[in-house]
Amino acid sequence: MTSPVWHPFTQHGLDEPIPVVARGEGAALHTADGRRIIDAISSWWVTTHGHGNPRIMAAIAEQAGKLDQIIFAGWTHEPAEQLARSLVDMMPAPLSHVFFSDSGSTAVEVALKMALGFWANRNEPRDRILVMEHSYHGDTIGAMSVGARGVFNQAYAPLLFDVGTVPFPRAETEQVTLDALEDACRSRPAAFIVEPLVLGAGGMLFYTPAVLAEMRAICARHGVLFIADEIMTGWGRTGTLLASEQAGVVPDILCLSKGLTGGAIPLAVTLATPAIFDAHRSRDRAKMFFHSSSYTANPIACAAANANIEIWRDEPVLARVADLGQRQQRHLDRIGSHLKIRTVRRAGTIAAFEIEDETGSYLSAIAPRLMAHARDHDVLLRPLGNTVYVMPPYCIDDDDLSAIYDVVESFLDR
Numbered sequence: 001m002t003s004p005v006w007h008p009f010t011q012h013g014l015d016e017p018i019p020v021v022a023r024g025e026g027a028a029l030h031t032a033d034g035r036r037i038i039d040a041i042s043s044w045w046v047t048t049h050g051h052g053n054p055r056i057m058a059a060i061a062e063q064a065g066k067l068d069q070i071i072f073a074g075w076t077h078e079p080a081e082q083l084a085r086s087l088v089d090m091m092p093a094p095l096s097h098v099f100f101s102d103s104g105s106t107a108v109e110v111a112l113k114m115a116l117g118f119w120a121n122r123n124e125p126r127d128r129i130l131v132m133e134h135s136y137h138g139d140t141i142g143a144m145s146v147g148a149r150g151v152f153n154q155a156y157a158p159l160l161f162d163v164g165t166v167p168f169p170r171a172e173t174e175q176v177t178l179d180a181l182e183d184a185c186r187s188r189p190a191a192f193i194v195e196p197l198v199l200g201a202g203g204m205l206f207y208t209p210a211v212l213a214e215m216r217a218i219c220a221r222h223g224v225l226f227i228a229d230e231i232m233t234g235w236g237r238t239g240t241l242l243a244s245e246q247a248g249v250v251p252d253i254l255c256l257s258k259g260l261t262g263g264a265i266p267l268a269v270t271l272a273t274p275a276i277f278d279a280h281r282s283r284d285r286a287k288m289f290f291h292s293s294s295y296t297a298n299p300i301a302c303a304a305a306n307a308n309i310e311i312w313r314d315e316p317v318l319a320r321v322a323d324l325g326q327r328q329q330r331h332l333d334r335i336g337s338h339l340k341i342r343t344v345r346r347a348g349t350i351a352a353f354e355i356e357d358e359t360g361s362y363l364s365a366i367a368p369r370l371m372a373h374a375r376d377h378d379v380l381l382r383p384l385g386n387t388v389y390v391m392p393p394y395c396i397d398d399d400d401l402s403a404i405y406d407v408v409e410s411f412l413d414r
């Protein structure tokens with residue numbers, strides 16, 4: 001019997017096998033039929049400390065025995081209070097207000113609504129959002145609207161709102177981006193949303209901290225709100241807790257999700273400065289922030305995030321991240337000399353390169369072929385078009401990391 005499950009970003013008409021995973025531990029997934037699969041992409045960029053982290057699992061179990069779920073409008077609970085306090089301590093000042101939601105996409109929707117609410121409540125309504133070329137901010141309608149247009153959202157284009165797009169800051173032509181942003185800021189947009197240092201789904205495109213700092217300065221100069229989407233780059237992925245740290249940048253609004261619970265359970269937060277919060281604080285009920293989802297600040301998810309933060313506090317996470325980065329670099333140095341490999345690059349724990357291919361599009365034939373080859377050799381990889389990236393959990397050992405690159409090499413040499 002075929003499964004009734006409709007999978008995300010999956011073309012069911014191609015009848016590709018869909019492995020059943022029964023158990024996860026560290027950097028490995030174990031299938032129901034007994035194979036051990038190396039998770040080379042941290043289960044779509046979420047798993048930081050590894051699958052089944054004992055401290056996070058224990059926190060989930062403990063919280064599940066106390067309080068599973070509670071309405072969060074007008075009510076609260078200790079896991080959320082503790083998490084909000086910890087986040088404010090950990091994240092740069094003045095990001096002092098924490099709004100909860102349940103996925104990266106909703107964290108972005110919240111950020112956009114906060115930005116427009118800020119201007120509306122000040123009686124200076126602004127509605128235009130500036131974005132960077134090739135960005136990805138999620139798959140809900142608002143998040144798609146501020147992301148790159150392409151085959152993934154062509155059918156929904158009539159529902160997407162119009163945005164101002166600045167070119168991606170390519171090496172050597174960064175000034176073009178800065179000039180375009182400066183120009184766009186003059187027409188009084190509400191906000192600029194950006195993925196700091198690394199554009200993930202857009203193809204693992206990297207740009208420099210200097211450009212990020214300059215973009216932030218331009219927005220500040222023009223009074224345009226600066227939204228940092230650190231959903232993929234946060235929690236150590238790029239070598240620091242936040243990627244924006246490397247540029248000394250503090251956004252007005254910060255979106256976090258993927259590594260927030262160590263990747264164990266869905267949760268997201270949107271942090272805001274007092275200015276954004278205060279614009280919504282009033283005796284007038286019409287000025288409150290009109291957003292909620294049923295599971296806002298779910299206590300079990302908050303407990304998992306608190307355990308993640310404890311791990312960050314008392315384990316050498318950044319040292320692990322630095323070590324993984326160096327090991328990634330050694331593999332890149334070796335594989336980079338392969339004839340079919342181009343533009344080898346690394347940002348913290350993220351290694352990326354292109355495999356030579358005539359199309360270069362997301363629908364490049366390389367992605368499904370490499371994905372299938374890796375799956376057949378017990379590695380979970382998911383290239384973006386002809387862009388291959390390796391982004392494992394921080395706990396991956398040398399043997400598993402080498403095995404990932406061996407699989408890529410055996411694909412190239414076929």
Ligand SMILES: *Cc1c(COP(=O)(O)O)cnc(C)c1O
Binds near residue numbers: 195201229231
């Ligand atoms: C994954 C991602 C999102 C969307 O997060 P979901 O949890 O998948 O909705 C948004 N922005 C960036 C940069 C992401 O990588």
